[in-house]
Amino acid sequence: MTQRFAFSVSATDGRARTGAIQTPRGEIRTPAFMPVGTAATVKAMLPESVRATGADILLGNTYHLMLRPGAERVARLGGLHKFMNWERPILTDSGGFQVMSLAGLRKLTEEGVTFASHVDGSKHFLSPETSMEIQRLLGSDIVMAFDECPALPATDAEVAASMRMSMRWAQRSRDAFGDRPGHALFGIMQGGVTPELREESATALKAIGFEGYAIGGLAVGEGQDAMFGVLDYAPGFLPEDKPRYLMGVGKPDDIVGAVVRGVDMMDCVLPSRSGRTGQAWTRRGQVNIKNARHADDPRPLDADCTCPACTGYSRAYLHHVFRSGEMISGMLLTWHNLHYFQELMAGLRDAIANGRLAAFVTEFEAMRAQGDIDPL
Numbered sequence: 001m002t003q004r005f006a007f008s009v010s011a012t013d014g015r016a017r018t019g020a021i022q023t024p025r026g027e028i029r030t031p032a033f034m035p036v037g038t039a040a041t042v043k044a045m046l047p048e049s050v051r052a053t054g055a056d057i058l059l060g061n062t063y064h065l066m067l068r069p070g071a072e073r074v075a076r077l078g079g080l081h082k083f084m085n086w087e088r089p090i091l092t093d094s095g096g097f098q099v100m101s102l103a104g105l106r107k108l109t110e111e112g113v114t115f116a117s118h119v120d121g122s123k124h125f126l127s128p129e130t131s132m133e134i135q136r137l138l139g140s141d142i143v144m145a146f147d148e149c150p151a152l153p154a155t156d157a158e159v160a161a162s163m164r165m166s167m168r169w170a171q172r173s174r175d176a177f178g179d180r181p182g183h184a185l186f187g188i189m190q191g192g193v194t195p196e197l198r199e200e201s202a203t204a205l206k207a208i209g210f211e212g213y214a215i216g217g218l219a220v221g222e223g224q225d226a227m228f229g230v231l232d233y234a235p236g237f238l239p240e241d242k243p244r245y246l247m248g249v250g251k252p253d254d255i256v257g258a259v260v261r262g263v264d265m266m267d268c269v270l271p272s273r274s275g276r277t278g279q280a281w282t283r284r285g286q287v288n289i290k291n292a293r294h295a296d297d298p299r300p301l302d303a304d305c306t307c308p309a310c311t312g313y314s315r316a317y318l319h320h321v322f323r324s325g326e327m328i329s330g331m332l333l334t335w336h337n338l339h340y341f342q343e344l345m346a347g348l349r350d351a352i353a354n355g356r357l358a359a360f361v362t363e364f365e366a367m368r369a370q371g372d373i374d375p376l
Contacts, residue, residue, distance in 0.1 A: 005141075005184040005211050007243045013357040015235070015262040018349045021212075021243055023141050024182040025081070026088045028056040030243065031259045031352075033345045034091060034267040035338055039064050040074075040084040043272045044330040045338065047086045053307070053335065054342030057089040057142075059267045062134055063098035066124070067117050071137035079139030091267075092140035094131045094173075094188075096147045097216075097248070108148065110165065128172035136180070144214065145173035147188045152221045159192035159217075166190050167204040174208050184211035186245060192217060193226050195233055202237035213238045214245040215263070219254070228257050235262035252281060252344055256364055259348050260357065271341050275334030278322045280309075282340060283367045287315075289333065294319040307339035308332065 007030075009019040021028040035042045035050055038061045042050050050058065060080060065071060074083050081087050099106055099113050106115040112127025131146040147166040150158055170187050177185045187205035191197030205213060215234050218227045227249075235244050245265040246258050255266055274281060278290040282302045287294075289301075297315040305311075309318065309332035322329040351360035 003182055011353045013352045013355050016259050016352050016357055017264060018352040023089045025141055028089055029349060030264040031345055031348055032056060032265050033341050034059045036267055036269045044276060044334040049335060053338040054346060057091060058086055060090055060092045062092050062131060063095035065138060066134050067119050071134040075137040081139060089141040091142035092135045092138055094144040094146040095126050097149050099126060100149045100151060128169045129176040132173055132176035142184045142186060143177060145170045145185060145187050147190060147216060149217050156194060160197055163190040163197055163201050167201060170205060171208050186210055186212040186214050188214040188216040190217045193222060193230055198234050199237050212243040212245060214247050216247050219248040219250055224254060231258055231261040256361060271337035272334045275337045276330040280333050281337050284370050284372050285368050287372050289318045289322050301336055307336045309336040
């Protein structure tokens with residue numbers, strides 16, 4: 001691959017932008033929602049089914065893939081794209097967030113993190129250099145710098161120290177990544193909910209230089225109001241000509257609020273995880289298909305939805321297969337959820353392009369306020 005990574009904005013509406021990221025493996029329309037394929041698969045979905053929902057890019061997880069099947073094995077088998085039968089762009093996270101969540105099973109130093117595998121207890125080490133090498137072996141198109149995300153609650157001093165170490169790790173990530181035409185390295189802004197720390201982090205990242213910039217350390221339990229409070233200013237600290245990626249978000253109202261505030265990319269396990277637990281996301285909010293009120297309901301989840309779950313099956317059937325523990329339940333509900341999330345992104349892109357984002361948000365909120373309709 002020789003084509004360079006490129007980002008362009010085609011229209012704005014307030015702080016929101018729509019445009020495209022060009023990669024050798026295809027275009028990513030922004031704002032974009034990235035389904036999560038943690039272990040080289042979006043759970044309960046075939047790759048072609050994920051693509052049919054409108055997804056342009058998937059996210060893979062460095063931590064999980066390094067543990068099994070192993071990055072070296074994936075490389076020997078032709079790289080992650082071939083391995084999982086997804087030839088479009090893939091973004092891999094650095095593994096830092098997953099290592100953070102191990103809490104007592106890790107030891108953190110300036111050099112990196114030593115941790116015990118949640119799979120078998122074996123010891124492993126991740127650093128900016130090893131994370132870059134693992135992601136190189138996987139062959140991902142967008143690589144994330146290795147960072148440390150402090151667990152909440154944390155003092156201002158702890159957040160500041162963590163952020164500054166992450167900025168030193170960002171430089172090491174940049175150095176280790178090297179020059180890889182056709183691939184991109186994103187830096188990750190940290191700093192908690194403190195504007196001064198966020199600005200300091202952004203300044204350090206811009207001095208290093210990255211192909212894109214992520215806003216990290218949010219959606220970790222701080223609540224939507226606090227998250228939106230950070231997004232009211234944080235995207236403005238980042239370059240306008242580079243994509244902005246909000247990591248780990250989220251629910252539909254989180255997505256809309258983030259896009260309004262200038263975010264270009266998001267990811268979350270929510271659509272697939274909810275699908276496996278009997279929860280469907282619709283334009284009217286959440287539907288818990290496990291509830292008894294759906295047992296005799298002949299209607300689809302959403303009469304206006306064109307996904308296979310809505311065009312071919314009733315709520316009564318979806319309730320039955322979930323209650324029966326049938327695999328098709330998670331398959332259909334996940335497909336519906338991913339379809340809805342991609343439909344939401346398409347609606348946001350269209351609204352921004354046509355200067356009607358405020359009207360779109362009003363309609364979105366009004367529809368959700370109606371709630372799910374009771375059975376006939």
